Amino acid sequence: MRLASLSVPSLPIxxxxxxxxxxxxxxxxxxxxxxxxxxxxxRVEQAFRAARDNEFDRIGQLPALGPRVAPLLAPxxxxxxxxxxxxxxxxxxALGGESAKPLxxxxxxxxxxxxxxxxxxxxxxxxxxxxxxxxxxxxPALRASVLAGNPxxxxxxxxxYFPDAENERALREVVDQFGGELTKLSDSGPSVMAAxxxxxxxxxxGDREAREALLGVIDGASLAEAEFLLAALRDIDSPTVLHxxxxxxxxxxxxxxxxxxxxxxxxxxxxxxxxxxxxxLKLKVAFRLHDSRRYSDEQIAQVRRLIDASLxx
Amino acid sequence: MAARFVELQPHNGFDxxxxxxxxxxxxxxxxxxxxxxxxxxxVASSNPRIATVSVSEVFGVRFVRINGVRAGSCQxxxxxxPIFDVVLDVSVKNKKRVRTSFHYVDDGRVQKTSRLIGDxxxxxxAANQIVLPQANVELTRHGAAPLRIAQNLRRVVRFSxxxxxxxxxxxxxxxxxxxxxxxxxxxxxxxxEYEQDRTPLRDDAEAGTLGGSCIFEDDxxxxxxxxxxxxxxxxxxxxxxxxxxxxxxxxSPSGIFIPKDHANTANP
Numbered sequence: 388m389r390l391a392s393l394s395v396p397s398l399p400i401x402x403x404x405x406x407x408x409x410x411x412x413x414x415x416x417x418x419x420x421x422x423x424x425x426x427x428x429x430r431v432e433q434a435f436r437a438a439r440d441n442e443f444d445r446i447g448q449l450p451a452l453g454p455r456v457a458p459l460l461a462p463x464x465x466x467x468x469x470x471x472x473x474x475x476x477x478x479x480x481a482l483g484g485e486s487a488k489p490l491x492x493x494x495x496x497x498x499x500x501x502x503x504x505x506x507x508x509x510x511x512x513x514x515x516x517x518x519x520x521x522x523x524x525x526x527p528a529l530r531a532s533v534l535a536g537n538p539x540x541x542x543x544x545x546x547x548y549f550p551d552a553e554n555e556r557a558l559r560e561v562v563d564q565f566g567g568e569l570t571k572l573s574d575s576g577p578s579v580m581a582a583x584x585x586x587x588x589x590x591x592x593g594d595r596e597a598r599e600a601l602l603g604v605i606d607g608a609s610l611a612e613a614e615f616l617l618a619a620l621r622d623i624d625s626p627t628v629l630h631x632x633x634x635x636x637x638x639x640x641x642x643x644x645x646x647x648x649x650x651x652x653x654x655x656x657x658x659x660x661x662x663x664x665x666x667x668l669k670l671k672v673a674f675r676l677h678d679s680r681r682y683s684d685e686q687i688a689q690v691r692r693l694i695d696a697s698l699x700x
Numbered sequence: 701m702a703a704r705f706v707e708l709q710p711h712n713g714f715d716x717x718x719x720x721x722x723x724x725x726x727x728x729x730x731x732x733x734x735x736x737x738x739x740x741x742x743v744a745s746s747n748p749r750i751a752t753v754s755v756s757e758v759f760g761v762r763f764v765r766i767n768g769v770r771a772g773s774c775q776x777x778x779x780x781x782p783i784f785d786v787v788l789d790v791s792v793k794n795k796k797r798v799r800t801s802f803h804y805v806d807d808g809r810v811q812k813t814s815r816l817i818g819d820x821x822x823x824x825x826a827a828n829q830i831v832l833p834q835a836n837v838e839l840t841r842h843g844a845a846p847l848r849i850a851q852n853l854r855r856v857v858r859f860s861x862x863x864x865x866x867x868x869x870x871x872x873x874x875x876x877x878x879x880x881x882x883x884x885x886x887x888x889x890x891x892x893e894y895e896q897d898r899t900p901l902r903d904d905a906e907a908g909t910l911g912g913s914c915i916f917e918d919d920x921x922x923x924x925x926x927x928x929x930x931x932x933x934x935x936x937x938x939x940x941x942x943x944x945x946x947x948x949x950x951x952s953p954s955g956i957f958i959p960k961d962h963a964n965t966a967n968p
Contacts (some may be wrong), residue, residue: 433768443884444845446842478883480883537855538794574885574886575912575935575936629946646859647910648910650908652896677861679862682784
């Protein structure tokens with residue numbers, strides 16, 4: 388057999404073969420993708436059907452399926468049952484990413500205050516505020532949610548990233564009317580008066596009075612207030628306020644965070660302050676940050692020097 | 701007799717140690733207290749948009765019923781004012797649901813919990829009997845399944861990251877909690893034995909809670925439902941106390957009382 392004559396077909400034949408191969412690949416490829424999409428849809432449907440019977444194990448598996456799950460959650464986010472909407476928000480929170488964002492923003496307007504709170508917390512944790520601020524839908528949705536009674540500190544803090552007279556008015560309304568009510572940033576975090584996160588947001592929007600009030604709070608801060616301020620350090624942009632918060636680097640009061648309940652030696656507020664400042668200001672410390680341990684006086688002094696060197700007065 | 705409010709039922713959200721006394725009222729619900737030591741004087745809510753109040757008298761005994769309207773705080777004021785005979789602080793709270801996944805750890809060697817999924821609902825009910833009437837917090841079952849872990853967890857699962865000089869491989873906490881259900885609010889991992897100090901062979905820890913996860917050993921002195929309620933309230937940001945009557949007492953046996961400060965931290 389003459390192999391040469393078999394191995395090199397003419398150009399038109401080769402082109403036709405290539406086109407045929409391409410078509411077959413495209414058909415099978417599309418088929419595989421379509422089959423995957425159907426599978427995904429089925430798995431979401433099965434998970435929520437089970438959830439209606441109070442079986443939630445399949446819901447817990449949905450985030451592992453990746454961001455393509457997010458759009459499939461839209462109908463469940465609008466379900467009549469609050470339990471189902473709550474599950475949809477929990478999956479979106481675990482997914483994060485661009486595909487989950489518009490649905491979490493939609494959930495800020497849920498009729499149930501607890502679901503609004505969960506949506507605000509998810510947006511606070513899973514997204515960079517500056518990226519959220521570029522999305523024009525987020526600011527008005529946040530404001531409406533806060534005014535409708537979103538009990539989350541996260542919603543208040545996020546409003547500080549949306550410079551707008553109406554947002555400032557909404558935050559002042561919170562301070563004046565609901566400032567004495569308690570709020571939290573996370574389940575495990577301290578509870579503080581709603582006026583505190585509202586003033587942090589107002590300070591970020593340039594409100595001088597709110598900034599002065601924050602300085603007053605820092606001056607005599609309770610342990611819960613000091614812990615909250617450190618947890619919300621990302622949202623504090625005033626160098627004056629940040630400098631004032633350096634006093635937490637001297638605070639020896641023990642806190643519950645960083646270790647399982649009952650374990651010791653417990654961390655002090657000053658240890659949490661080291662972590663918070665190092666991360667907030669991206670300080671190049673010459674030691675390893677560790678969420679569970681105490682820092683030495685020398686390490687804390689180093690952080691103080693780095694803050695002074697990196698923040699204008 | 702000085703004017704005062706008295707609880708009709710213990711551990712129903714009334715804190716007589718707080719000054720003024722304090723009552724938790726569910727946003728859709730009510731609480732009834734006895735009012736002693738005052739005559740026929742008015743009883744009013746400082747903010748009826750948060751809680752309303754009604755008074756009834758049976759054989760000379762005055763009952764004050766407080767109805768929650770929406771989440772917030774107000775006072776029940778007894779007397780004509782401006783200085784009242786007695787006041788009661790009231791916090792009206794929405795229900796805080798903590799969707800919890802339970803994992804039954806088995807490493808295929810010695811670290812296998814002896815707890816049974818079939819007992820879980822009773823444990824949850826016992827925990828909710830403590831936290832629901834006092835703080836309007838409800839633990840709900842989000843999942844319950846065996847968890848097979850491939851790594852050898854050895855005899856004791858440890859949290860040791862905070863202890864200098866202890867090898868990193870001794871810190872099994874991350875291996876176990878790495879299996880958390882990310883859609884749950886709280887994950888409980890049942891293991892055979894758990895410790896979090898330098899003496900892992902001395903059994904002095906029953907459970908530990910951090911960052912949305914709890915490792916919970918088999919051999920607890922207090923009943924499992926009580927330990928679960930205690931860990932749940934840790935998860936909600938409350939620290940230990942020295943009062944043995946408190947749910948958050950740092951020792952055994954503990955009480956089940958949830959004071960005002962703890963309820964307000966757990967469910968603001």
